[in-house]
Amino acid sequence: MxxxxxxxxxxxxxxxxxxxxxPEGLVIPDSELVERFSRSPGPGGQSVNTTDSRVELEWDPxxxxxxxxxxxxxxxxxxxxxxxxxxxxxxxxxxxxxAARERLAMRVRDLLAPPPPARRPTRPTRGSKERRxxxxxxxxxxxxxxxxxxx
Numbered sequence: 001m002x003x004x005x006x007x008x009x010x011x012x013x014x015x016x017x018x019x020x021x022x023p024e025g026l027v028i029p030d031s032e033l034v035e036r037f038s039r040s041p042g043p044g045g046q047s048v049n050t051t052d053s054r055v056e057l058e059w060d061p062x063x064x065x066x067x068x069x070x071x072x073x074x075x076x077x078x079x080x081x082x083x084x085x086x087x088x089x090x091x092x093x094x095x096x097x098x099a100a101r102e103r104l105a106m107r108v109r110d111l112l113a114p115p116p117p118a119r120r121p122t123r124p125t126r127g128s129k130e131r132r133x134x135x136x137x138x139x140x141x142x143x144x145x146x147x148x149x150x151x
Contacts, residue, residue: 057086
């Protein structure tokens with residue numbers, strides 16, 4: 001059973017903290033978010049089968065007006081369609097709503113972060129090559145001495 005009505009007080013906008021690829025941060029208005037509520041499979045005590053405490057939060061970056069073209073292209077390259085997060089760990093619907101908003105902010109921040117720089121391969125030093133070859137010679141001599149003794 002899924003309910004789209006918004007019970008309780010209206011929530012606030014989602015604030016994405018500044019980070020790599022997002023120097024000024026980002027504010028996703030509450031009007032662009034879609035919340036759905038359903039019964040949670042988690043803990044709840046006596047009210048477990050009566051309250052809709054599971055929260056599903058959806059945001060479609062393609063129809064949003066808060067992203068510029070570069071940010072939108074980066075999100076599209078890493079994710080297809082709307083971004084959906086679910087929270088049902090708490091007993092309270094309000095706490096699950098707050099947790100879902102925090103997860104959405106973290107997810108958007110991760111999607112907007114630039115990829116890490118490519119690894120630059122390095123070569124072994126002369127000393128490390130010599131140490132490796134000396135160790136191989138030593139192992140070879142040790143194994144040679146394990147043979148039968150001849151008079």
